């Protein structure tokens with residue numbers, strides 16, 4: 446069996462961590478009796494430099510015809526002065542998400558006990574209980590709502606949710622909560638925003654379809670605080686695009702580093718897998734980026750796109766063992782520990798499969 450994967454490494458640390466992701470995928474595939482057929486394509490700043498477009502048509506065509514899309518990260522200061530729709534993040538990343546209909550972004554965050562010293566929370570010697578899945582709506586809300594305009598005097602974005610958009614993401618939330626502790630916290634700003642009022646009402650209307658799920662609601666400002674005060678109260682958070690963007694980065698900090706946080710973006714056909722962090726231009730080119738988010742995103746791809754649960758499980762275990770055995774990049778370094786390179790982490794995971 447061979448799986449077709451569109452490999453979009455992107456910018457800055459993207460290609461560095463992608464190399465390690467592919468290393469681990471190849472290692473697990475060869476011992477599980479399947480293989481991958483990778484086709485590389487350009488996205489983001491690299492694509493702008495080569496073709497003038499952040500998402501060339503060839504890249505999108507490749508994504509559509511592949512079994513899955515494996516993405517690094519895009520963006521950087523070189524392209525920050527372009528108009529929004531020509532920028533790597535808007536014209537590249539948001540566009541590929543929208544074009545593939547990737548409405549559900551799953552961001553699991555887990556604090557490994559060995560990395561407790563990297564967590565900014567100190568629960569008096571006890572490791573904070575951080576094991577949260579954020580289910581973020583990905584192709585609606587203020588990032589995509591129309592109209593949007595920008596003049597010298599005014600910037601306008603439109604926050605809009607339609608019932609069918611809310612229902613389909615809540616459905617993912619209810620279903621995943623069933624396999625992760627049973628508590629679903631729907632986060633909104635329904636005391637102020639009309640789009641959130643619709644969101645909350647829709648969630649309440651669906652409650653009866655999932656009697657086994659403990660559904661609660663929380664305002665986003667309180668959720669930001671509760672994540673710090675008591676992260677153990679959350680199993681699954683389901684929320685909109687803007688709130689999910691912010692809360693999932695906040696919960697990433699609880700896991701020690703953005704470099705630990707994988708993601709899966711699911712749509713009606715082909716899915717996309719990428720680290721939750723950005724292209725980290727501040728550390729690019731030094732061989733010090735943490736590749737674990739990329740590697741874990743590969744494991745999510747095996748699960749969600751190819752049903753290779755055993756191989757995915759082996760990657761999760763190998764990552765855990767790599768951490769237990771003390772391999773660390775600089776972003777997850779504890780007191781007295783020594784950092785190893787991006788490639789050394791990839792090697793360590795591959796050896797421990």
Ligand code: NAD
Pocket residue numbers: 458462517518519520521522534538702703704705719720721722723724725726727728733734735736738776
């Ligand atoms: P960032 O996520 O790139 O970096 C934030 C901080 O986290 C930096 O200090 C960085 O060094 C660190 N970090 C991130 N990933 C890391 C890793 N794997 N290993 C070690 N440290 C890591 O966010 P930013 O600096 O705000 O943005 C940089 C660029 O990335 C911008 O152009 C931004 O628009 C873009 N961006 C892209 C994506 C994406 O491709 N999905 C997401 C967010 C930001």
